[in-house]
Amino acid sequence: MKLYVGITDRDWFRFLRFNKAPEMNFWRPKSTSNFGAIQPGELFLFKTRAPENRIVGGAFLVRHTTLPLDLAWATFGDANGVNTLAEFRAKISSIRGDQERNPTIGCTVLTDPFYLDDGSFFDAPSDFASNIVVGKSYDAGVGEGLRLYEQAKLAILNSNPGLYIGDSSSVAEQPRYGSGYLMKPRLGQGGFRVSVLDEYQRRCAITGERTVPVLDAAHIQPYSEFGPHSVSNGLLLRSDLHTLFDKGYMTVTNDLRIEVSGKIREQFSNGRDYYALHGQELKVIPSDHSCRPAREYLEWHQSKCFLG
Numbered sequence: 001m002k003l004y005v006g007i008t009d010r011d012w013f014r015f016l017r018f019n020k021a022p023e024m025n026f027w028r029p030k031s032t033s034n035f036g037a038i039q040p041g042e043l044f045l046f047k048t049r050a051p052e053n054r055i056v057g058g059a060f061l062v063r064h065t066t067l068p069l070d071l072a073w074a075t076f077g078d079a080n081g082v083n084t085l086a087e088f089r090a091k092i093s094s095i096r097g098d099q100e101r102n103p104t105i106g107c108t109v110l111t112d113p114f115y116l117d118d119g120s121f122f123d124a125p126s127d128f129a130s131n132i133v134v135g136k137s138y139d140a141g142v143g144e145g146l147r148l149y150e151q152a153k154l155a156i157l158n159s160n161p162g163l164y165i166g167d168s169s170s171v172a173e174q175p176r177y178g179s180g181y182l183m184k185p186r187l188g189q190g191g192f193r194v195s196v197l198d199e200y201q202r203r204c205a206i207t208g209e210r211t212v213p214v215l216d217a218a219h220i221q222p223y224s225e226f227g228p229h230s231v232s233n234g235l236l237l238r239s240d241l242h243t244l245f246d247k248g249y250m251t252v253t254n255d256l257r258i259e260v261s262g263k264i265r266e267q268f269s270n271g272r273d274y275y276a277l278h279g280q281e282l283k284v285i286p287s288d289h290s291c292r293p294a295r296e297y298l299e300w301h302q303s304k305c306f307l308g
Helices: 010-019 069-080 085-096 143-159 189-199 239-246 263-268 295-304
Strands: 002-008 023-028 043-048 054-068 104-115 135-139 215-219 234-238 250-252 258-260
Touching: 002 010, 002 054, 002 143, 010 043, 010 054, 010 069, 010 104, 023 054, 023 069, 023 189, 043 143, 054 069, 054 143, 054 189, 069 085, 069 104, 069 189, 104 143, 104 189, 135 143, 189 215, 189 234, 215 239, 234 239, 239 250, 250 295
Parallel strands: 002 043
Antiparallel strands: 002 135, 023 104, 043 054, 054 104, 215 234, 250 258
16 A cells, blocks of 8 residues: 655645645646556645645545646636636646646646644655655555555544544545455545546547547436435546437437437427447446446436436
């Protein structure tokens, strides 16, 4: 089991702490394609720069991905640590040293944070060298890693008594996520969107469309109807298909085939392109079976939403 200490912008941290953000994008100005220092569910600690050089909070890793800047804003909004898209763009541009309007940036998605008060910050690792520019991972079971883990665990329990973490890790009333993990990341809206996007290989589940700006992460059972932010409750859909799906003009059967309602023809005297999809299998599904559409959510949509 590992944890990671990431060098953190003080203003970014204070902005998110003030807003009590439940998830955040720990962004990087360049499109770093991977982040393998820790695994999803492991702890990511925030360390301010010298001369303060303290651990000020932390959160749990959901995943790392890359997104165009405007999509990162649409996905996370002020959970990027600033108030507006213009401010976000200016901040990225100043760090990159260019004027590219919509660069692809690295996005490390974090959830279930804890924010320390100014008087509760604790010491950064004693072996965290001054020439480290991004961060460093530690074994959470020995030495400085163990010390950081124990202090973080106490801070988490103080700030969120309902959240349990342990050595083999679980979240209260949730199954174990896996050996060596602190907890299963609980997705927020932004984490849900990014996870669905990546698990569907950035392609529409129905058509295979790859143009990311027109792809939406759709809930099968809406969040407003008590559907969870879970990838197994999601589909990546082209925006027009997302609208039809949400309004019940289209559904997905238990064997992952598309069913189109006759109401499109009845109400709009149209729909030829959509009826051509009727009976087809989904073109794209996640390779991870646990991320594929779950029967319980599909059956909810079929019975509660579909205009059959």
